[in-house]
Amino acid sequence: MNMKADVVIVGAGPAGIFTALEMLxxxxxxxxVIVEKGQPIENRRCPKAITNKCVSCRPYCHITTGFSGxxxxxDGKLSLSYEVGGDFPxxxxxxxxxxxxxxxxxxxxxxxxxxxxxxxxNTQEVREIRKRAxxxxxxxxxxxxRHLGTEKAQQLYLAIENHLREHGVELLFGWACEELxxxxxxxxxxxxxxxxxxxxxRAEHTVVATGRRGADWLxxxxxxxxxxxxxxxxxxxxxxxxxxxxxxxxxxxxxxxKLIGYPKPFKNKVRTFxxxxxxxxxxxxxxxxxxxxxxxxxxxxxxxxxNVSVLCSHxxxxxxxxxxxxxxxxGELTNMLANGHILVQRFGDILDGKRTWDRELAQSNVRPxxxxxxxxxxxxxxxxxxxxNIINFIQAVDIVVPGFASTETLLYSPELKxxxxxxxxxxxxTTNVRGLHCLGDxxxxxxxxxxxxxxxxxxxxxxxxxx
Numbered sequence: 001m002n003m004k005a006d007v008v009i010v011g012a013g014p015a016g017i018f019t020a021l022e023m024l025x026x027x028x029x030x031x032x033v034i035v036e037k038g039q040p041i042e043n044r045r046c047p048k049a050i051t052n053k054c055v056s057c058r059p060y061c062h063i064t065t066g067f068s069g070x071x072x073x074x075d076g077k078l079s080l081s082y083e084v085g086g087d088f089p090x091x092x093x094x095x096x097x098x099x100x101x102x103x104x105x106x107x108x109x110x111x112x113x114x115x116x117x118x119x120x121x122n123t124q125e126v127r128e129i130r131k132r133a134x135x136x137x138x139x140x141x142x143x144x145x146r147h148l149g150t151e152k153a154q155q156l157y158l159a160i161e162n163h164l165r166e167h168g169v170e171l172l173f174g175w176a177c178e179e180l181x182x183x184x185x186x187x188x189x190x191x192x193x194x195x196x197x198x199x200x201x202r203a204e205h206t207v208v209a210t211g212r213r214g215a216d217w218l219x220x221x222x223x224x225x226x227x228x229x230x231x232x233x234x235x236x237x238x239x240x241x242x243x244x245x246x247x248x249x250x251x252x253x254x255x256x257x258k259l260i261g262y263p264k265p266f267k268n269k270v271r272t273f274x275x276x277x278x279x280x281x282x283x284x285x286x287x288x289x290x291x292x293x294x295x296x297x298x299x300x301x302x303x304x305x306x307n308v309s310v311l312c313s314h315x316x317x318x319x320x321x322x323x324x325x326x327x328x329x330x331g332e333l334t335n336m337l338a339n340g341h342i343l344v345q346r347f348g349d350i351l352d353g354k355r356t357w358d359r360e361l362a363q364s365n366v367r368p369x370x371x372x373x374x375x376x377x378x379x380x381x382x383x384x385x386x387x388x389n390i391i392n393f394i395q396a397v398d399i400v401v402p403g404f405a406s407t408e409t410l411l412y413s414p415e416l417k418x419x420x421x422x423x424x425x426x427x428x429x430t431t432n433v434r435g436l437h438c439l440g441d442x443x444x445x446x447x448x449x450x451x452x453x454x455x456x457x458x459x460x461x462x463x464x465x466x467x
Contacts, residue, residue, distance in 0.1 A: 001199045005170075006030035007463055008190055008203040010177045012038075013069030014449050015440030015456040016209035017160060018104065020169045022460025025107075028467050032169045033201055035192055037176035038066030041158045057285070064284050067173070068157035069211045075276050075297040076148025076156075077256065078450040080105060080117065084143045084258060085451030086441075092427050092458065100454040105146065108453075111159045114152065114299075118145040118255030125253045129400060133259060136399035141258040149299030175199070180206065180436070182225055187436035205463055209439040209456065212418050213286060216324050218442045219421035228424035228432040232444045234323035235417035236330055236386050237270075237311035238378065239281055239293045240347075240394065241410040243366055246403035247306040251277040257308075259400065263392035266385055270393040273309040273417075278302030281370040281412055283342050290331050293342045293370070293412040303369050309415050310397075312389045324418050331414040334381040337374075343381070343414075344373040347394065348407025350387075355380075364408040378413045417447070429459050 007023070009016040012034050020032050037060065038044070044066040046057075064070045082089045082097040089097035109115060119142070126142070133140040148156060165171055174194050181188040181200060189202040210218060222229040250257040256275040263270060279297035286292060295307040316323045334343055345356040346364065355377035361368060379387055390411075398405035422444030429437050439445075439459055440452040 003201045005033040005203040007032045007205045008201045009034045009207040011210040012036035012067045013211040014453040018453045018456030019207055019459045020164055022457045023464045024167050026464035028464040035172045035175050035177055040173050041067040041161055064213050067161050075150055076153030078146040079143050081143040083141055086445055086447035088445045088451050088455055100457055104454045104457050112156045120144050122253045132400045136396040138259045138261040138396055143258055145255050150296045152299050186434045205435055207437045210442040212441045214442045215418040215421055230422050231321040232422035233313045233315050234327045235311035235313055236327055237415045239295055239307055239309050239412040239415045241281055241305050241307040244306050261393050261396055263389055268389050269313040270389050271311055273311050275308040277306045279307050281307050291335050293415045305369055310390055312386045327416045331416050334414040337376055337381055342373045342412050343376045343378050344368055344410055344412045345378045347409040366408045366410050428462055
């Protein structure tokens with residue numbers, strides 16, 4: 001069975017969704033088909049809510065796969081500044097990126113996003129926090145945050161899904177893209193599979209927007225078909241969890257304290273990412289049974305803890321240029337120590353050179369919000385360079401947030417962000433392969449919901465202009 005379309009979009013994450021949405025908003029009459037190997041959002045279910053432990057769903061994790069991608073089951077934070085969310089502004093210019101973000105934010109509001117914006121006002125208190133950050137050798141990045149909340153994000157994206165369907169966008173769920181259809185350096189569409197059933201979709205334009213989960217797959221396609229790309233950055237780190245009382249000031253004033261540092265002796269970039277006040281630490285499963293840690297926060301349901309990611313950036317080029325493979329090996333080793341689960345360790349135990357035991361977690365003020373995390377020794381799997389960077393960064397953050405580096409602060413591992421394959425494109429989002437466009441986190445240009453959505457908006461405009 002074969003199909004013809006004007007535009008085929010691989011991946012129903014934010015970049016793909018907003019490509020189609022913006023084409024509709026611009027009156028495009030093109031036939032748009034979105035291929036997604038997961039399920040529509042109304043059918044996405046994580047059984048952990050019932051089982052209280054990850055059951056490694058097959059053939060894919062419902063948290064990371066399906067309509068809206070990982071965004072539907074994340075905490076749903078929209079970063080409203082071009083300074084946060086990847087390097088897309090370097091491609092199109094800072095002001096253009098900010099204008100796209102402002103426009104995209106209005107679309108989110110139309111579909112039900114909370115009108116309240118976190119992290120604005122409180123000017124004097126922000127100044128005090130920034131002074132402490134400067135004293136610690138860190139940079140505080142101002143970024144207003146619109147918090148959707150995990151449960152509200154699912155409702156919002158369901159509304160978008162229904163809107164796309166009602167306006168003629170064809171949504172093919174349960175189909176995995178296997179290959180690009182190539183004729184020399186022209187992309188003619190994709191071949192897809194669902195079980196034993198295969199199909200080709202021929203299209204004038206093919207948009208690959210497979211998210212972080214699809215970064216490794218896209219990297220292989222680039223190598224196979226000569227799609228111009230370069231190794232980028234991969235982030236290796238931990239999810240830090242402490243009591244809300246410790247984070248009370250920054251949660252109230254900033255909601256998300258985006259801090260960046262270059263700690264000695266290695267001076268790699270280390271940053272905080274995805275802070276969740278009153279949130280919950282979660283497990284996500286990637287291909288090859290790789291379990292990674294993440295964090296969520298709900299609008300209404302709150303815990304006694306705040307969690308935030310601390311990520312160390314790594315770049316490789318000569319002679320080794322496979323950063324995704326490197327990060328996966330780190331994750332696999334950590335999973336091995338935790339018998340396929342997430343490792344958790346107290347920060348004080350790391351400094352004391354000892355593993356953490358269950359009885360110590362039970363006696364601590366900070367109780368894990370990931371109940372099936374395995375107490376152990378993160379340092380037995382984390383590379384030395386990354387571990388030293390993380391330790392020194394956490395101690396620097398303690399100057400900004402007293403208590404952040406306490407003995408009982410919990411570190412979960414592995415937290416991995418795969419952005420490494422940066423596809424070379426121009427400001428019109430065209431690659432060196434005619435008819436092929438690569439968007440979102442898998443393209444290496446964006447990081448997070450808002451910037452991926454904004455990139456999709458620009459793609460939608462470009463495609464609509466060709467009607």
